[in-house]
Amino acid sequence: MADVETEVADTADEIVLEPVAAALVARFPGSVGMVSHGQSVVHVDRASWRAASLFLRDEERFTQCVDLTAVDHLTDVERPPVAGVTFERFEVVANFLSHPRNLRVRLIAQVPVAAPRVESLTSEFPGVGFAEREVFDLLGIEFEGHPDLTRILMPDDWVGHPLRKDDADARIPVTFKGDPGPR
Amino acid sequence: MSTSMHDPELEAQRLGRQTDEGAQVLRRDTPAQPGTHEVVVTGGIWPEDDGTMIINMGPQHPSTHGVLRMMMELDGETVLRAKPVIGYLHTGMEKQAEHLTYVQGGTNVTRMDYLSCMSNELVFALAVENLLDLELPERAVWARMYLVELQRMASHLLFQATNGMDMGALSMMIYGWREREEVLRLIEAITGLRMNNNFIRVGGIAADLPDGWREHTLEVCALVESGVAQYEALLLENPIWQERTMGIGTITTDDALALGITGPILRSTGFPWDLRKAQPYLAYDQVQFDVCYGRNGDCYDRFLIRLYEILESVKIVRQCVERMPDGDYRIQDRKVTPPPRARIDESMEALIHHFKLFTEGFKVPAGETYVPIESARGEIGCYIVSDGTPKPVRMHIRGPSFYNLQSMAAMAPGTFVADSIAILSSIDPILGEVDR
Numbered sequence: 367m368a369d370v371e372t373e374v375a376d377t378a379d380e381i382v383l384e385p386v387a388a389a390l391v392a393r394f395p396g397s398v399g400m401v402s403h404g405q406s407v408v409h410v411d412r413a414s415w416r417a418a419s420l421f422l423r424d425e426e427r428f429t430q431c432v433d434l435t436a437v438d439h440l441t442d443v444e445r446p447p448v449a450g451v452t453f454e455r456f457e458v459v460a461n462f463l464s465h466p467r468n469l470r471v472r473l474i475a476q477v478p479v480a481a482p483r484v485e486s487l488t489s490e491f492p493g494v495g496f497a498e499r500e501v502f503d504l505l506g507i508e509f510e511g512h513p514d515l516t517r518i519l520m521p522d523d524w525v526g527h528p529l530r531k532d533d534a535d536a537r538i539p540v541t542f543k544g545d546p547g548p549r
Numbered sequence: 550m551s552t553s554m555h556d557p558e559l560e561a562q563r564l565g566r567q568t569d570e571g572a573q574v575l576r577r578d579t580p581a582q583p584g585t586h587e588v589v590v591t592g593g594i595w596p597e598d599d600g601t602m603i604i605n606m607g608p609q610h611p612s613t614h615g616v617l618r619m620m621m622e623l624d625g626e627t628v629l630r631a632k633p634v635i636g637y638l639h640t641g642m643e644k645q646a647e648h649l650t651y652v653q654g655g656t657n658v659t660r661m662d663y664l665s666c667m668s669n670e671l672v673f674a675l676a677v678e679n680l681l682d683l684e685l686p687e688r689a690v691w692a693r694m695y696l697v698e699l700q701r702m703a704s705h706l707l708f709q710a711t712n713g714m715d716m717g718a719l720s721m722m723i724y725g726w727r728e729r730e731e732v733l734r735l736i737e738a739i740t741g742l743r744m745n746n747n748f749i750r751v752g753g754i755a756a757d758l759p760d761g762w763r764e765h766t767l768e769v770c771a772l773v774e775s776g777v778a779q780y781e782a783l784l785l786e787n788p789i790w791q792e793r794t795m796g797i798g799t800i801t802t803d804d805a806l807a808l809g810i811t812g813p814i815l816r817s818t819g820f821p822w823d824l825r826k827a828q829p830y831l832a833y834d835q836v837q838f839d840v841c842y843g844r845n846g847d848c849y850d851r852f853l854i855r856l857y858e859i860l861e862s863v864k865i866v867r868q869c870v871e872r873m874p875d876g877d878y879r880i881q882d883r884k885v886t887p888p889p890r891a892r893i894d895e896s897m898e899a900l901i902h903h904f905k906l907f908t909e910g911f912k913v914p915a916g917e918t919y920v921p922i923e924s925a926r927g928e929i930g931c932y933i934v935s936d937g938t939p940k941p942v943r944m945h946i947r948g949p950s951f952y953n954l955q956s957m958a959a960m961a962p963g964t965f966v967a968d969s970i971a972i973l974s975s976i977d978p979i980l981g982e983v984d985r
Contacts, residue, residue: 403679403918429806432921433947437934444915444937459932461919461947465806465820468827472919493809496955504643519639519984528644529943 386426386464386471394418398450406471409451415458415475416485422462422471423490431491432470433461436477436501440531454478456507460487460494483508486515504529600624606969608637613973614711615980619957621969628969631961633954638984646944650910651677654944655747658931661946662982663744664707667693667700668924669946669982670749675830676920676931677751680913683885687832687874689753694831695869696739696749697922698862699766702773703732704925705855705862708977709780712852715974716793721783728776735769738762751911752886753879763870770863777859784852794848798960798972801846808959809952812927813854814976818846824923836868848975855977858925884911910939919947926950926977948982 383391384406387399394417397410410418422428437457439445445453454476461472477484486509487494498509499518506527509515517524526533601624607613616637622630646657658673659666671693678685706729713721733743739758740748748755784790800810802818815822821842825833841857843850879886887906888899915937921930927949934943953976961969 402916403682405919407917430809430811432809432811432928432952433919433930433932433945435932435943435945435947437917437943439934439942442936442942446915459917461930461932465822465827470919470921491809492807493952493955496951497809500951517636519636521636528641 384469384471386422386428386469389426390418390421390471390473393421396450398448400448402472406469407474408471409448409474409476412475412477412484415473416487416490418473419460419462419487419490422464422473426464427466428462428464428469428471430463430465431460431487431494432463433459434487434494434497434501435459436505436507438505438529438531452476456482456505458484458501458507477507482506483510485510486512488512503527506530601629605634608634614978617954617973617978617980617983619969619973621961621966623966626965628961628964628966631957631969633957635954635980635983638980640984642985643943643945647941650939651751651913651941652906652910652939654941655750656745658944658946659745659747660981661948661985662924662926662929662950662979664979665697665700665704665925666745667697667749668922668929670747671697672920672922672924672929672931672946673933673944674749674751675922676918676933677913679918679920680916680933680935681751681885683752683880683882685753685880686877688876688878689880690831691869691873692754692758692878693749694833694836695766695866695873696736696754697831698865698869699732699736701925702859702862702866703729703736705859706732706773706776708855708925709852709859712855712974712977713784715970716790718784718787718790721780724776724779724783728773731769731772735762735765738765750879750886752882753877755879757878758873766866766870770866773859773863777856780856791849793968793971794852794975796845797848797964797968798975799845799847800956800960804959805846805956808955810927810956812923812925812949812953813851813858814846814953814956815927816841816854817843817850819844824921824928828921830920830922836865836872838862838865848971851975851977912937912939913941921947924949926979926982927953929982946982946985948979948985950976950978950980950982951985954978954983 383399387406387408390408391397391399394410394414397408399408437459438455439457440455456477456479458475458477459472461470463470475484484507486498488498496518498512499515501507502509502515503517503519504527601622603620603622606619606621608616608618613619618634620632620634621628642657642661646654649657654673655670658669661669706725710722710725713725737743739762740746800818802820805815805818819842821840823840826840838861841854841861843854883902887903892899893903913935915935917934919930919932921928929949930947932945933941936942956976957973960972
């Protein structure tokens, strides 16, 4: 709680965290709660990624991990700073939904490019199985403990991770009428 | 196998076993000559320890709805395991989105779930508007709701057609397409295109609703209602239909929630969760409609839910026709919406705005947001990360089909191969959205 209210409170008028976000921040030291366009967001430490999701499921009655994805921030022109969070190149983002409380919360973990791995949530929320494979396939982030971490969208023998910003776009040159032919 | 066929001891063993099991053994009229042997027409000559086989259904199988490959381990006719293998339609749309401005982005997302294009456009537009903090005029909100409900009708009608076709009810296929065609004709009259409309844009809709849209809509509503009545008469009490779908592919609420399943499949388990009611967006809190949900979580319930959701959509569309507010159909913010064509000839500023908007696009403040809505298949969400430039850093679509498809592995084991077709059909996956 303490590190939330120090600096963020200066920039915004007053940040009122949802009880869930506040509980997460209180439970996991080093995590930072914020409100992004009216949505609860908690930046958690990569080490407590799985523990935080377990906490959400078992103690805060979050029934579904609706979405899991990741972002490559390599080429960002501007990245709004969040007090208390050291940005890394990758962010793994998971959106949770509690049906009984009709509430959403988003967890974000910073993942460095040097060691792109984070714990898998498949044992808590089996539904993220496909999503984690997709993130592994397209961004090259490994999920420790995933039962079947293989490529899902790209061919099995593909080299590289297409959604990384430094992965070259696969472009086929357009041939115009009158261009010299291949022969 | 051919070598061991001549082993008399093994052969006797096999024949004996197969006769016990009632296998058909063709015997020639004349006694077997030395050097010849009886012809056995069963498939039962599998080694004992390897009684299962793995087959690939798809990616070209017609019942896999496009290009899905289903790896299945079979014991005879029983499915032991099923694993959906996807990626055959992967076209890198999320990567593409990073190279398109927010103005162009709509044309990209609309091609994901190609049966409910409007939902994709809507969720993208809502996410961008959330980042921009835009407040839309009433007419734009209602027109969007009206269009999305038309699209839901079209999508569910096509489900009725394909579901019927997969189950062998081929007349259903014709009927479903017939009514969907009427809805698409209306959508074409409004947006100019049958599919991939790019009509819902950031800041509103692309054009005002055309003259006579009310009359046309009411005609289509009546047609769809009579169509649904026909489907009911054809299928509801049909014993073959019931045999094929009742109790097939059941899933519990807990399993569905754990697997991230949303939409009609989740509702079929007896869990009335619909984002239009639970977390209303647009003007869904101002219209009357019911959430359809089932009890058994089987293929029949999923079919029924989608059937009656068509009628609920008709209800909403009728209310839209009655209560469509007047006013602007898009926000009058020149940084987001292009000026009217006529203004470009007389105003330099309008020309500049138009030029800037379609070359550079508009800048979106840095930030990130996740906006979910209820599409015909479940929760479709759009996660956008902006860095203050006219192009997103990341645009991710949470496709409901992508998550729903995982239920195949949970529902198929223990059923017959023919049932697995029914189950896959009742998931109603759109591979364009699964692979993106």
